[in-house]
Amino acid sequence: MNVSFDPNVVLSLPVAGEWWTQHRGDSPVVATAIHNGHAARDEVKNLLALSDEERLREEDPFTEFIIRDVPNRIVVHRSRFEVDINRPRSGAIYVRPEQAWGLNVWAADLPPDVIEASLAMHNEYYAMLTSFLAGIERCHGRFVVLDVHSYNHRRAGLEAEPTTAAEAPDINIGTFSMDRRRWAPVLDSFIEALRSFDFPGGPLDVRENIAFQGRGEQVRFIHERFPKTGCAIAVEFKKFFMDEWTGEPHIEALAALRNLILLTLPALVEALGAQR
Numbered sequence: 434m435n436v437s438f439d440p441n442v443v444l445s446l447p448v449a450g451e452w453w454t455q456h457r458g459d460s461p462v463v464a465t466a467i468h469n470g471h472a473a474r475d476e477v478k479n480l481l482a483l484s485d486e487e488r489l490r491e492e493d494p495f496t497e498f499i500i501r502d503v504p505n506r507i508v509v510h511r512s513r514f515e516v517d518i519n520r521p522r523s524g525a526i527y528v529r530p531e532q533a534w535g536l537n538v539w540a541a542d543l544p545p546d547v548i549e550a551s552l553a554m555h556n557e558y559y560a561m562l563t564s565f566l567a568g569i570e571r572c573h574g575r576f577v578v579l580d581v582h583s584y585n586h587r588r589a590g591l592e593a594e595p596t597t598a599a600e601a602p603d604i605n606i607g608t609f610s611m612d613r614r615r616w617a618p619v620l621d622s623f624i625e626a627l628r629s630f631d632f633p634g635g636p637l638d639v640r641e642n643i644a645f646q647g648r649g650e651q652v653r654f655i656h657e658r659f660p661k662t663g664c665a666i667a668v669e670f671k672k673f674f675m676d677e678w679t680g681e682p683h684i685e686a687l688a689a690l691r692n693l694i695l696l697t698l699p700a701l702v703e704a705l706g707a708q709r
Contacts, residue, residue: 447470447472447510449472451472451510452509452510452511452554452557452558453470453507453508453509453510453511453558453561454507454508454510455506455507455561455565456504456505456506456507457504457505457565457568458504458505459504459572460503460504460505460573460698460702461569461572461573461574461575461576461577461701461702461705462503462504462505462576462577462579462698462701462702463503463505463506463507463565463566463569463576463577463578463579464500464503464505464506464507464578464579464581464694465500465506465507465508465509465578465579465580465581465651466493466496466497466499466500466506466507466508466509466581467507467508467509467518467519467580467582467651468492468493468496468509468513468517468518468519468582468583469492469493469494469495469496469497469508469509469510470492470508470509470510470511470512470513471485471488471489471492471494471510471512472510472511472512472515473511473512473514473515474515474550476547476550477514477515477547477551480539480540480541480543480547481514481538481539481540482537482538482539482540483514483536483537483538486680487536488512488514489680490585490677490678490680491513491514491533491534491536491585492512492513492514493581493582493583494583494675494680494682495583495674495675495682495687496581496582496583496670498687498691499581499670499687499690499691499694500579500581500691500694501691502691502694502695503579503694503695503698505565505569507562507565509558511554514527514533514538515551515554516551516552516554516555518554518555518558518650518651519580519582519649519650519651520649520650521650522552522555522556525551525552525555526543526548526551526552528543559654562651562654562655563658566578566655566658566659566663570659570662570663573705574662575662575663575664575705576659576662576663576664576705577619577623577663577664577665577666577701577705578651578652578655578663578664578665578666579666579668579694580647580649580651580652580665580666580667580668581668581670581694582649582667582668582669582670583669583670583671583672583674584601584605584644584645584669584670584671584672585672585677586601586671586672586673586677587672587677587678590678591676591678591679596644598638600643600644601643601644601671602638602639602640602643602644602671603637603638603639603670603671603673604627604637604638604639604640604668604669604670604671605640605641605642605643605644605645605668605669605671606620606623606624606639606640606641606642606647606666606667606668606669607641607642607645607646607647607648607649607652607666607667607668607669608620608641608642608646608647608666608667609642609646609647609648609652610647610648610652610653610656610657610665611647611652611656611664611665611666612656612660615661615664616664618704618707619664619701619704619705620664620666622700622701622703622704623666623697623700623701623704624639624641625700626696626697626700626701627639627693627697630689630692630693630696630697632689632693633685633686633689637693644669644671645667645669647666647667649667651665652665652666652667664705670690673686674686674687674690675687
């Protein structure tokens with residue numbers, strides 16, 4: 434099955450004020466795009482020292498599009514520069530440059546009430562996630578979460594040499610917090626499905642724990658809360674599907690990645706069922 438789509442709807446624009454959107458279907462597979470968002474509330478925007486373009490470079494645009502065919506999915510619409518859902522609550526606000534790739538995020542000190550309002554979203558997200566995944570667990574017994582992100586590989590500039598392929602696989606699978614022995618059949622089936630996909634230009638380079646190790650808060654939280662029933666896989670796509678400096682998408686690559694995720698679903702469901 435191939436996905437066809439209108440290039441004009443690659444971006445899904447949230448309703449003003451939305452924190453996230455949820456979609457629930459009859460499947461044990463869940464996908465999330467928690468760094469897809471770019472929106473921020475006005476009191477946060479007024480304090481930012483970064484331009485929209487600078488923020489976008491460190492966000493994960495188009496990850497929502499890549500997971501759009503997964504029946505269960507969660508897409509966060511707020512920028513990680515307002516609150517980073519994938520970091521522990523104590524570090525979810527980028528207060529210091531070393532928390533944000535050396536960037537000076539703020540033009541002025543953040544008032545405590547602004548920080549607390551941002552952290553309230555972090556609290557609510559994980560309360561929602563717990564309830565959402567408990568529902569999947571009730572229906573299916575076990576589940577897989579694809580925690581989808583993207584990463585930069587041209588940090589030195591548009592004209593500079595990119596990060597070498599040895600250090601930057603097309604897809605980096607992070608498993609740091611995972612019980613690798615327990616979930617090996619599921620994880621290995623997923624990786625094999627990714628590698629065998631007929632991607633335009635040739636097979637994708639898929640490796641484990643190279644550019645990232647899967648140390649994010651969301652996968653850690655899932656493995657802690659659902660240690661025997663929840664397999665959370667951190668999936669980092671190298672930004673070969675877009676120009677990371679201009680933000681322009683490469684439509685053919687994005688369409689292929691959306692098909693890729695869609696076509697891994699049967700392998701994941703089968704591997705989960707075989708472990709029962």
